[in-house]
Amino acid sequence: MQSQTAVRQVDRWIDAHKKDLVDLTCRLVSIDTTVPPGLNYPKISQVLARELKELGVTPTVSHIPEATIKKRVSPEVGLKGPRPNTYATLKGEGEGPKILLNGHVDVVPADPSGWTNDPFEPTIRNNQIYGRGAADMKGADACTIFSLKALVETGAKFSGVIIPTFTTDEEVGGYTGVNYLVDKHVITKDINYCISSDSGIEVLHVAALGDAEYVITVKGVAAHSGRGWTGVNAIEVAAGLIEKLKALGQEIGKRRSKIPSEPMYGTKKMRPGLYVNMIKGGLKGNIIPDTCEILVDRRFIPEEKAAIVEKEINTVVREFAKSSPAKVSMKKILGYDPMLTDPNHRLVKVVRKQARKVLGRDTPLAGSQGSTDMAVVTNLGIPVAVLGATRQDSNIHGIDEHVRINDLVSITKILTHSYLELLAFPAR
Numbered sequence: 073m074q075s076q077t078a079v080r081q082v083d084r085w086i087d088a089h090k091k092d093l094v095d096l097t098c099r100l101v102s103i104d105t106t107v108p109p110g111l112n113y114p115k116i117s118q119v120l121a122r123e124l125k126e127l128g129v130t131p132t133v134s135h136i137p138e139a140t141i142k143k144r145v146s147p148e149v150g151l152k153g154p155r156p157n158t159y160a161t162l163k164g165e166g167e168g169p170k171i172l173l174n175g176h177v178d179v180v181p182a183d184p185s186g187w188t189n190d191p192f193e194p195t196i197r198n199n200q201i202y203g204r205g206a207a208d209m210k211g212a213d214a215c216t217i218f219s220l221k222a223l224v225e226t227g228a229k230f231s232g233v234i235i236p237t238f239t240t241d242e243e244v245g246g247y248t249g250v251n252y253l254v255d256k257h258v259i260t261k262d263i264n265y266c267i268s269s270d271s272g273i274e275v276l277h278v279a280a281l282g283d284a285e286y287v288i289t290v291k292g293v294a295a296h297s298g299r300g301w302t303g304v305n306a307i308e309v310a311a312g313l314i315e316k317l318k319a320l321g322q323e324i325g326k327r328r329s330k331i332p333s334e335p336m337y338g339t340k341k342m343r344p345g346l347y348v349n350m351i352k353g354g355l356k357g358n359i360i361p362d363t364c365e366i367l368v369d370r371r372f373i374p375e376e377k378a379a380i381v382e383k384e385i386n387t388v389v390r391e392f393a394k395s396s397p398a399k400v401s402m403k404k405i406l407g408y409d410p411m412l413t414d415p416n417h418r419l420v421k422v423v424r425k426q427a428r429k430v431l432g433r434d435t436p437l438a439g440s441q442g443s444t445d446m447a448v449v450t451n452l453g454i455p456v457a458v459l460g461a462t463r464q465d466s467n468i469h470g471i472d473e474h475v476r477i478n479d480l481v482s483i484t485k486i487l488t489h490s491y492l493e494l495l496a497f498p499a500r
C-alpha cells in the first residue's frame with residue numbers, strides 16, 4: 073500500500089501545476105511531427121529531453137542509424153529524416169521493480185481545411201485542448217512528464233526504477249521506435265511492468281489487434297485504348313482480385329476473440345478484419361493501364377498468428393494469379409503483432425484500482441480494436457497496461473481532435489498513484 077500522505081501530496085502538486093501541464097501539451101502539439109515523413113523529430117525530442125532533465129536525470133536521445141532504417145523499413149512507408157528516441161532512468165531508493173513508460177511523439181497528417189483552427193496551433197475551448205495530437209497522444213506524453221515531476225518535486229519515496237521512453241513512428245508501424253529500443257537493449261526482459269498511455273480513459277486496454285499491411289501489385293500490358301484488346305488491363309484484373317479478397321474479408325470478419333472489446337463499436341469480443349483500403353493505377357484516359365496496386369489492411373486478434381494470417385492472403389493471391397493474364401505479386405509493408413497481457417496480472421489490477429479511485433468509476437478491461445507498438449513489449453514477456461487521455465469523442469486522427477484538460481489531470485494522477493503502489497518504499 074502506498075502512503076496516503078504521499079498520494080495526497082502528489083495530488084495537490086498535480087492540481088497546482090495544471091496550467092503547466094496544459095502548457096506542455098500545447099508546446100508539444102505546436103511542433104508538427106506528422107508522419108510520414110516524420111517532421112521535426114529532433115525538435116520534439118529536445119523539448120522532452122529538457123523536461124526529463126528537470127527531473128534531475130540525464131536523458132538519452134538515441135538516433136537510429138540511417139542504414140538500419142533502410143534495412144528494416146519498407147520505402148513505401150515514406151520515412152524521411154532523423155528518428156531520435158528519447159528516454160531516461162529514474163532510480164528510487166534501493167532495489168525494486170522496474171517500470172517502463174512509453175508514449176509516441178508522432179502524429180498522423182492533418183488537412184487544415186476542415187479544422188476550426190490550425191491543427192498545429194493548439195487552442196483551448198471549453199476546458200479542452202484542440203490540435204492534431206492533443207489526444208493521440210501529446211497530452212498523454214505531457215501527463216507522463218508531470219506524473220514523474222509530481223513524484224520528484226514532492227520528494228515521494230519509491231523503490232526500483234522508472235524508465236520513461238518517448239518514441240517515434242508509432243502511427244506507421246515499422247521498426248524505428250519501440251522496436252529499435254528493444255534491439256538496443258534499452259527495453260529489456262527484466263522490466264517488470266509497462267504502462268502505455270496511448271489510448272483512452274474509458275476502458276483499460278490489456279490487448280490490441282495485430283496489423284499487417286500488404287501491397288499487391290498487378291502487372292498487365294499497356295496498350296493504346298483504340299486497340300485495347302492487345303493489352304492486359306491491370307485495373308480490370310485487380311477488380312477481380314479485390315472481389316476474392318472481399319470474400320476472404322467477410323469470412324475473417326465472422327471470427328471473434330475470447331477477449332472483450334470496447335463496447336461502443338458494436339462487437340462484444342475483439343473482431344478481426346481484412347479490407348482493401350487503397351488503390352492506385354492508370355496513367356491516362358486513352359491508355360490501357362499496365363499497373364494497378366492495391367493495399368490490403370489485415371487486422372488480427374491475439375488468437376491469430378502473423379504467419380498464418382499472411383499465408384491466408386497469400387493463398388488467395390496465388391490461386392487468383394494462376395488463372396490471371398497479369399502478373400500478381402505481394403509484399404508486406406508493415407506489421408504489428410497483437411498485444412496481450414494477462415488480465416489478472418498485478419499491474420492490471422493496480423492501474424485499474426488507481427483509476428477507479430481517481431475517476432470514481434470503473435475502467436473495464438478490454439482489447440483495443442486498434443493496433444499498437446506495445447506488442448513488441450508484451451512479446452518480451454513484459455505485461456503492458458494501456459490507459460490514456462482520449463475519449464470516444466476526441467476525434468483522434470480526425471478533424472478538430474481534442475483532449476479534456478480534466479482527463480489530463482486524472483491520467484497524471486493515475487500514473488503517479490500507480491508508481492507509488494507498484495514501487496512502494498520500502499520494497500515489499
Ligand SMILES: [Zn+2]
Nearest residue numbers: 208209242270
Ligand atoms: Zn497513438
